[in-house]
Amino acid sequence: MSLRLESKVIIVTGGTSGMGAAFAKRAASEGATVLVGARDKERGNATVAAIRGEGGNALFVPTDVTVEEEVAHLVDVAVTEFGGLHGAFNNAGGGNSQGAIRDIDASFWSSVIDLNLTSVFYSLKYEIPAIVASGGGSIVNNASVVGVVGDAGAAAYAAAKHGVVGLTRSAALDAAREGVRVNALVTGLVNTPLWRGVTESNPDIARMIVDKQPTGRAADESEIAGFATFLLSDESPFINGAALAIDGALTAGY
Template sequence: MSSRLESKVVIVTGGTSGMGAAFARRAASEGATVVIGARDKARGEAAVAGIAAAGGRASFLPTDVTTEDDVSRLVDYAVTEFGGLHGAFNNAGGGDNQRTFGTTDAAFWDHMIATNLTSVFYSLKHELPAITASGGGSIVNNASTAAVVGDAGMPAYVAAKHGVVGLTRSAALDSAKAGVRVNALVTGLIDTPLWRSAIQAYPEIEDRFLGQIPTGRPGAEEDVAAFAAFLLSDESRFVNGAALAIDGGFTAR
């Protein structure tokens, strides 16, 4: 494995499972010191132990990304414990997104926006000055194909993910001269625990989603991890403010 992330301190939100955990492992294998923020302490400690067993450097701090104080604490922890911050993969999000306009009440709307959009705002708000003070770096926000296309039956999720792309572009413009790049992943169907739980709850969506992917299969967590690692490395130094599809051709249709 390359060492292109050597000496970089990188935050991963939602880093205890799925794409976040895969990225944490990948970043550590490429030399980064990884700081994982997530709610589940037992899973966070297990993720750190797995990275350490493979020879990587990682730490965990219990974090609810919908609470600004928690996000601020996570960033301060990375800077204080490891001497700076050079990158972040803002991956936390999700939720039961299969609700129509008619079944979306105010509480559900607020929950989805907080989980998938406000959390990214809090992360950017605190990461950007820390990365600037550390000499610059890169942030990747994990959005979704729902960030660039509509989908029936999930208005709150689609609105939140569209907002992530807007935040990404605004942050990229705000911070370009400070040497901080910000990009978004337009992530398609990836074989994660979240996806597997979704098809258990709504079996009818599996064939519908797979039928819309030209490659005919889901992506792997490692596909996203590799792409995010590239965007956080200096090899992508001229990529900024982009919403980049990793979706098997879904959005090319």
């Protein structure tokens, strides 16, 4: 394994399972000190224990990304405990369908926007100055294929993820001259615990979804983690302000 992130301090939000946990483990294996920010203390400590068990360096910081002060604290811990911040994978998020727009409750709309978009704004607000002060670095925001296409029945989630793409591009322009790159992942179907739950509880629906994938499969979490690691490394210095599809050609058909 290479050490592309050696000596870098990296934050990952939503780092207790799925793509976030996979990235945290991959980043640590490539030399990074990883701060795992999430709400679930038990799973957060388990992720950190797994990293340390493999010889990596990690710390769990309880963080609700919808609370600005907690995001600020997460970044502050990186700076005060480890001397700076060099990158972040803003991965926290999630969404449920509530049907057509006319059926969406305002409280549901706000909760989805807060978790998937406002949280990324908070993260960028505090991460960018810390990374600038540390000499520059890279940020990756996890969007979704519904950040570039629509999805019937999931308007709030699609609006939030479209917002993440726009926010990413604007942040990249804001910070480009200060040595901070900001990119977004347009992720498709990924074999996360959430997806595995769908395959177990609704195998017919899961099979129908997989059949619609050009590659006929879901991505492995490690595939997302590997690409995010590349974007956070010094091997991608001219990739900035991009919404990068990692979706098995799904959006190529739109």
